[in-house]
Each structure stands twice: as structure tokens, then as C-alpha cells.
Amino acid sequence: VRHAVILAGGSGTRLWPASRRARPKQLLALGADPEAMVGAAVRLGREVAGDVLVVTAEAQVAATRLVIPGVELVAEPFGRNTAAAIGLAAAILLARDPDASLVILPADQHVADRAGLARVLDIALAAAEQTDAIATVGIPPTRPDTGFGYLELTAAAVPGAVQPVTRFVEKPDLATAERYVASGRYLWNAGIFCATAKRLLAELDAHLPDTARAVRDIARDPALARERYQALPSISIDHAVMEKADRVVTVPAAVGWDDVGSWAALPAVRGVDKAGNTVVGPTVVIDGSNNVAISDDDTLIAMVGVSDLVVVKHGDAILVIRKSAAQDVRKVIEELGARGLARYL
């Protein structure tokens, strides 16, 4: 049976002040519709699988439950990156269903064409089930982004086709990324993939045996979770498994995917108006373009004579940041902690 596993344990700070400790990125609704990203992931999971299991952090269980009531949650006592989270879900589902096949979906991504992605996932699941492959979804790049990993193919990508992956590539520099995009043989690694639970645990047995043992133990006895998790290495499924596994394939999916890794990604998600600005909430932009202005309530944002700027009002905080420095919001997080202003985190 097909099961969807939603990875919802992130605590992303790159979308501060919308994302906070108590409201991580996956609980936000950044697209035009008011559905939180984790809710959209659950809905997609239900479309392509029989049931949905959400892996989240203990500290986020309550907030997550409010957003997706009635969905089964597994709480990790500590964050140990994706290898542990996926391993735990695979062990739990395998114990219930020896023929479990899984679709792994990050909870904090924006997908414009969800129906298109559902069709691709059907193809990827079938490939995983019929050939025992690990079947990733690869996104044809629309820009030479240096913030993503890439999948290398043997030939030009063909949307909807199952193609072998020869290599997982780490975040490249700009020149390399430009070469990748021009070649047509590289896809963004979206962190979405399908495999049978049996295959996944076999890979963990081979490449990360301590983690494999721990997640099997926890699946048998959840009371062991805290003690066993603490000792686990924090490592991504890409590093632990993907880069080492045989029979990795991908299905290219041009579905308007974005991981919304910073406020600079918002124009891709929300579009731009005639003046080239992306605005949400009551806003007035005069003599400026390429701005992002977001207000979460009736507070007006008025911008005059500025361009390439991000202004976000959310709750009790306002961020004003150069768009090209949007990743530097982490400096605000550090500074707030250092200056005893953690109440804004």
C-alpha cells in the first residue's frame, strides 16, 4: 500500500519574522491561497497515497495539530536531520505493512501545479514499486540557483519520463550552476522521492546501521525514542543514502516548485504587479520596483524611492532587508539572541 510521509520538523528562520520558533515555516501560507504549506503537502499526500504520516518535532506537535487536525503525527524528540526522520517513518510503516511503498514530501515547499506533481508522483511510485528503485522528483531549473543541490542525468531531462540519476551534486557555484542550466541534463533536487519502506531500511542498514537499528527499536517501542534518538548522527538522507545508493532514478517535473528558501523567493510564488513589485496586504509603493512588501494585518506599508528591498511586517516585528542579502536574516536571529531580545524569535 502507498503511504505519504510528510517531513515537517523544520524550524526555518529564513522567513523571519513570519516564521518564528512557535510558528515554523511549514505552518505558514505563503502562496495566494490561505492554506499552510504543511496542509498542502498533506492534501497532496492524500491524493497519491492511502494514508499520511507527518514527522514533526516534539516542540511543534501542538501548533502542527492545530493546522492539520486529524492527521497522524510522529514526534521526534530531537532534530537529527532527514535520514533519521525518514528512517523512523519507514520503520513504523514497515511494521504495519510489509509491502509499504512511501512517497516522501517536505512540508515547507510551494507547488503551483499540484495536480501535475501528483501525476509525476504516481509515475515515480510505480517505478519504485516495480523496479525497487529510489525514484526522486527532479525540477527542471528555471534559473542558475546556487541554493539547491542538483541531480545529474545521462541525457536531457524529459518531463514525466523515468530517467537514471548518475550523481547527486551539492550546491554549486554560480558559473557551475549556469553550466548546469544550459546543459539541460541537471535538475533541482527537491527532496521529494519514492521508495519501498523495505528498500529504504535496507539502504540504512548498509550505510547508516546505527540509525537503522534505532528506528526499528523505536517503531517497536516508542518509549525508547528519547534515549535512542539522542545518540543518532545528524545527517541528511542525501548524504547518508542517495549519494551511495544504486538504482536511483528521477522523474522530471515542471510543476512550479519552489522551496521558498528566503523572502527573495516570494516573487516566484506570489507573482509581481505591473510595477514589478510583490505586495501582500495594504501597501503603497511609489517610485520603486523589484520590491517585496508584506503586511500580515491592516498595517499599511508605504515605500517611496526604494528598489530591490524586502519589507515584511508580521506580528510584533518588521524586517527591512536588501533582497540580495535575504539570506542574512540569520544575522538578525543571532543578534536578537545576543541582545536579550529572544521574545521576537
Place this chain on the structure above:
Amino acid sequence: VRHAVILAGGSGTRLWPASRRARPKQLLALGADPEAMVGAAVRLGREVAGDVLVVTAEAQVAATRLVIPGVELVAEPFGRNTAAAIGLAAAILLARDPDASLVILPADQHVADRAGLARVLDIALAAAEQTDAIATVGIPPTRPDTGFGYLELTAAAVPGAVQPVTRFVEKPDLATAERYVASGRYLWNAGIFCATAKRLLAELDAHLPDTARAVRDIARDPALARERYQALPSISIDHAVMEKADRVVTVPAAVGWDDVGSWAALPAVRGVDKAGNTVVGPTVVIDGSNNVAISDDDTLIAMVGVSDLVVVKHGDAILVIRKSAAQDVRKVIEELGARGLARYL
């Protein structure tokens, strides 16, 4: 007897969103102490004169009374610029006191050294009373500002000395302003001056007779105000009287004066921190300088990678404006009106 007249009828929009229709600039406290500018003007008036009369607009009477309770207010039914407002105050005070001498103080200025200005006003009042002069206060310029009018002297300015004014000069261009500052013979016109009520009304009789007649009529019968005011020309005391009057003198006063004509003036009023930023309220500025960041409550303002920017959060509005374009806040006012967002004005 000496009387202070405070001109508090302005509806300045250049400090939006702190200044609003319901809270004009003179009701704001922009300096480090929490006293509204009109309150500071009243206090100065009490120090140099026996009583204080505040001229304000009908629509602002209630808000003004809250800020300076117990102070005598005269309400203009329509704004008709400073010639009418000063003429009305002069007529009212002359009717009570034939020997009235007046010190005219705008209500929306910041003065760092109020005691110093009080000393200069004593000198100016004495000159006005003893020589029947119009005695202005001139501010030695600290920068070639093109937003002020200038007073031209016959010789270099001497702080505290009574010196003849040969000419009132309109706002100059930058090259002219630089020449003025370099010469030492030009002072900023602060709109502060002293004269007897009799002399002021005589000047109005000579140069603006309709206004002189109207304000005398209203002083006799306040019920006439609405009808008589409506027809008056809107003209400044500078244009109507100062530029034409004989025996105009000035007393140079280096007292840390600023009219806070836009947010760009705030560093002069509030100072700058080590990083070169002027911040009020909870703020974090990273990788940036020459910024102004003001929050009126507990809302945090975090700025990253931006310089020469003004960010003001006040009530239900946030302004983000290039410092060099700070005068363009009027464009926001226009746009809000045009777009049916007048609730933010």
C-alpha cells in the same frame, strides 16, 4: 506687557505616519524628552512673556487642548497662513493691552538649547519695545539647507547682537545656499520674531488692509470669525509684511534649532549612534549606516544591509523611504487619498 503667541495651526504631513490629520506635527514629541513640540513652545513662551495665546485650527482644538490643558486657545475657522493668524492674535491682544509686545513662536520646531533661545528672545523683545523694530531671531546655518528662507545681514552674524536685516531671501538653490553659509552674512529664517502689537497691525494696515480690518472686527466680535476669515487671502507674514517693512533687525541665535521639516532632519534632533544610525524604540540594524529607524511601540524594526533609509512605524502604518527623498512622503499622502485609503491619513 509681553505676550507669547504660539502658531499651532499647521497640519504638516511631512512627518507621516507619525503626523496624521488628527495629530499634526506640533502635537508630536520628536526629541529625546517626551514633551510635545507645542508644549515646549508654550513653556518657552511662559519663560519670556507674561501670558501665552495659542492660535490653532478649529479641527485641532480638542487634540491641542489635551496636550496643553489650561492654555488659552484661539481657533481659526479656516487656515489662511501666518499673516492672518498673527494679525488675529495681535488684534486680540492689542484690544486687551494697548502696550502689548509680542513674541511669535511656531509650535512645531525643535530647540536643543531652550534657555539660550529664551535669552535671545529677551534681547529681541527689548529691541522691539525700545526701537519699535520688528526683531527676528536668525539661526546661524549649520549646513547649506535649501528648505529654509534666509535673512541677509550687512556684516557677519554676531550671536546675541541686534543686527539690521537688509533682505529676506526665499529658499535658495544649493549653490546659492553654499555661498550664503560660507559668507557668514546669512541666517536661517526660523519664523520667530518679536514686535509690538501696535506695530504689527500698522504694518498690516499698510500692506494687507483687508486682513487688518477683518482681524480687528473679529477681535471685537468673535462671532464674525467664520464669515470674515473665509474671504481672507492666504499669505505668509514674510511675504505680506517682513519683506516690505522698515526697521527689521535680527538677533543671531546658535541654539540647536531645527524645524524638523522631514524625517531626514531626525538625526539632527535625536543624534546618531556609533554605527551612524538614528534609532528610537526596539531596533536592530545590521550591515548598514545613516539610517533612521523609529518604532512607536514594542514593534521591533530589524534592518539588514541597507543604508540611507528611513523606516518609521507609527500606529497602523509603516513608512520606508530613501532619506534623500524624505520630502516625497507627500506622494504617499496623495496616493492614499486617491486610492480610498484616507483612513491612514
